[in-house]
Amino acid sequence: MTETASDSELLRLSAEGDRAAFTSFMNRYAAPVHRFLVALGANEDDAEDALQECFISAWRGAGTYRGRGSARAWLFTIARHAHRRQYRRRVGEPAQVESLEVLGERAGWGTPADFTAAFEAAEELNWVLGQLPKEEREVVVLRDLEGLTGAETANVLGVSVASMKSRLHRGRLRLMGVLRRGEGARG
Amino acid sequence: MADLDREVGGLRCRDVLAFLADYVDGELDQSVKEKVEAHLGGCDWCEKFGGEYSSVVSSLRRALREDVRSPSVSKRLKERMRKAWDDGVE
Numbered sequence: 001m002t003e004t005a006s007d008s009e010l011l012r013l014s015a016e017g018d019r020a021a022f023t024s025f026m027n028r029y030a031a032p033v034h035r036f037l038v039a040l041g042a043n044e045d046d047a048e049d050a051l052q053e054c055f056i057s058a059w060r061g062a063g064t065y066r067g068r069g070s071a072r073a074w075l076f077t078i079a080r081h082a083h084r085r086q087y088r089r090r091v092g093e094p095a096q097v098e099s100l101e102v103l104g105e106r107a108g109w110g111t112p113a114d115f116t117a118a119f120e121a122a123e124e125l126n127w128v129l130g131q132l133p134k135e136e137r138e139v140v141v142l143r144d145l146e147g148l149t150g151a152e153t154a155n156v157l158g159v160s161v162a163s164m165k166s167r168l169h170r171g172r173l174r175l176m177g178v179l180r181r182g183e184g185a186r187g
Numbered sequence: 188m189a190d191l192d193r194e195v196g197g198l199r200c201r202d203v204l205a206f207l208a209d210y211v212d213g214e215l216d217q218s219v220k221e222k223v224e225a226h227l228g229g230c231d232w233c234e235k236f237g238g239e240y241s242s243v244v245s246s247l248r249r250a251l252r253e254d255v256r257s258p259s260v261s262k263r264l265k266e267r268m269r270k271a272w273d274d275g276v277e
C-alpha cells in the first residue's frame with residue numbers, strides 16, 4: 001500500500017512511527033538526494049553521511065511537514081542544510097560577478113562554432129557541474145537535473161523565483177562555457 | 188564577434204540573451220515570446236546560440252533519465268537507518 005501512497009501520506013504515517021512508510025519514502029528519494037549531494041561536490045563518503053543525516057532529520061521532522069509545498073522540495077531543503085553543515089568549515093568560493101554578456105560570450109554567444117552537449121557518464125556530468133560556483137551548481141541540479149519546478153527550486157534555495165531564474169541562467173551559460181573549453185580536460 | 192546591439196524584430200541580441208532562459212523554459216509572456224521568435228528568425232547568431240542553449244538544457248534533463256544508478260545507495264541508506272532505529276533514533 002505504501003508504494004502507491006502519496007509523499008504526504010507517507011510522511012503522515014512516518015510521523016506516527018510507521019517505519020515501513022518511511023522506508024517507502026526512502027526508496028523514492030534516496031537516489032535523487034544522493035545525486036544532488038554528489039553534484040554539490042560531496043565525495044562518496046560525505047554524500048552517504050549527509051544522506052543519512054538528511055533522512056534522520058526527515059524521520060524526526062516528518063510531523064512538521066504541513067503539505068503546503070512539495071515533500072520533494074522539503075526533503076531537498078533538508079539535504080542542502082545537511083551538506084552545508086558538512087562543508088561549513090571549508091573555504092568558500094569567491095563570488096562570481098561576471099556580467100551576463102561576459103558569461104554569454106564565454107558560452108559562445110556571438111562566436112558560432114560546432115557544439116554538442118551530451119553527458120555520456122555520471123562522472124562526466126559531475127565534472128562539468130563541479131566547475132560551476134556552488135550557488136549556480138545547486139540551482140542547475142535542482143531545476144534541470146532533478147526537474148523541480150521553478151517555485152520548488154526557489155523554495156529549496158530560500159530565494160525569490162526571480163533570483164533563482166537569474167542564477168539558473170548564469171549557471172547554464174557558465175556550463176556551456178565549461179563545455180566549450182573543457183573538451184580535452186574531460187577526456 | 189557579433190554586434191550584440193544589433194536590433195532584429197524589435198529586440199537587440201543582448202535583450203534576447205537576457206530572455207533566453209525564460210524562452211527555453213516556456214515562461215515568457217506571449218508578446219515577448221513573439222518578439223524573441225521574430226529576432227531568432229532574423230539573427231543567425233542568436234538562433235544558433237539559442238539552439239545550443241536549448242540543447243544543453245535538454246542534455247541535462249536527459250542525463251537524469253538515463254542515469255541507471257545501481258540501487259546500492261538506497262540499500263545502504265536503509266541499512267544505516269535500520270541501525271539508527273535500533274540505536275534508538277526516534
